[in-house]
Amino acid sequence: MTKRFTPQLTAVSLALALAAVAGAANAQTPGYVSDSSKTIWKSAYGLCWKTTDWTPAKAMPPCDTVQTVSAPPPPPVVVVPAPTPIAAAPTPAPAPAPVIEKVSLESDVLFEFDKAQLRPTGQQKLDELADRLKDAKVESVLAVGYADRIGSERYNEKLSAERAEAVKQYLTQKGIEQQRVQAEGRGTSQPVTGDQCKGQRGAKLISCLQPDRRVEIEVRGTREVASTGSPAAGGTSGSSGGATGTAK
Secondary structure, eight states, X not given: OOOOOOHHHHHHHHHHHHHHHHHHXXXXXXXXXXXXXXOBOBOTTSOXXXXXXXXXXXXOTTTSOOOOOXXXXXXXXXXXXXXXXXXXXXXXXXXXXXXXXXXXXXXXXXXXXXXXXXXXXXXXXXXXXXXXXXXXXXXXXXXXXXXXXXSOHHHHHHHHHHXXXXXXXXXXXXXOOGGGEEEEEOXXXXXXXXXXXXXXXXXXXXXXXXXXXXXXXXXXXXXXXXXXXXXXXXXXXXXXXXXXOOOO
């Protein structure tokens, strides 16, 4: 008896065979029919054979398009600038001590004409100033020498500086600390006569310009007030703060 093979029987046999193979190959490539070398089987049309448990999660190239999930971009980083440091306010310089004595001495009383050595009358004026400072706490003494406009500017600057230095040295001998006394020579600057001597010559001009030839002494510090015991800025009872002498 001759056996006949029908297309239906052939398809059933092939399906059973593939199912058996798929069961064995499923462990090689999940979701696809493959051999022991993980080579996926394909149909005559180039399609990959899939197992019954295939899901999109098991999709593999080149058989199927792999679904990819794009991660959202990271949030933008906001850079906060560092705060600008606030500069500390500069410490204000301490206020200078108040003036307790200010004396302007004409150089004719302090010195011989065209000289820088103190005369006895000049020493007496400085002795009086030193006596008034005995009850004071002296912070600083400034002696500034000036000259008139007769002669060269360079010579007058030198002479005015030498006379201011002579006053400084004498006051330090009278007990004022040397480091607290300064001497400056400013020559013909800051004349006090202005134009009042204009047109005069000779002895009249020399006499007229006498106020310009001077040494100004400014003393800063404090003085104890006898009645209250508290420091005072200016002259007090028994003192002559701001007195003006006549010496040159």
